[in-house]
Amino acid sequence: MYACAGLANTATTAVVIIGLMHIELGTVPSNFAGYAVGLLLSFVLNSRYTFRANASGAMLVRFLAAAGIAYVANLIVVLATLYLTGAPRISQIAGMPVYTIVGYLVNKNWAMKG
Known part of the structure; x- marks a missing residue:
């Protein structure tokens, strides 16, 4: 089920990020708003x-803290990839699985525990 929720969440996040980048909001603000x-x-x-x-x-x-941890991991990858490739869209794509994996692990092991 996490995969289905993740796909819905990732698609929504990507649409927002790409839409905001299309109107030239900028890499980091678009990333933040999407997430x-x-x-x-x-x-x-x-x-x-x-x-x-x-x-x-x-x-x-706890969920918000987990999301913060996942977002920081994502942003590190986004900025590193942007630095290495100079490609804003590729940098966003590279950061997405990092957010998903880190978010799952932190939620499963801490945030969503009763």
Whole structure:
């Protein structure tokens, strides 16, 4: 189920990022906005369907911390790839699986635990 939630979240995030880059918002602001939109969708899908957890305020705080950790890992890859390739769209694509993998591991092992 995490894969399905992840695909929906990734598609939504990518559409927002690419749309904002298309209007030349910039690499980092587009990345941030895309992940912010995807964050809300991710919490709903993952708490209800993936981890079947009873959402609580404490869980939301842990989820946001997990998302922050995943986002920092993503942004490191995005900026490193941008530096190495000079290709903004490729850098965004390179960062997405990093966010997904780190997010899953932190959520599974900490954030979505009762």
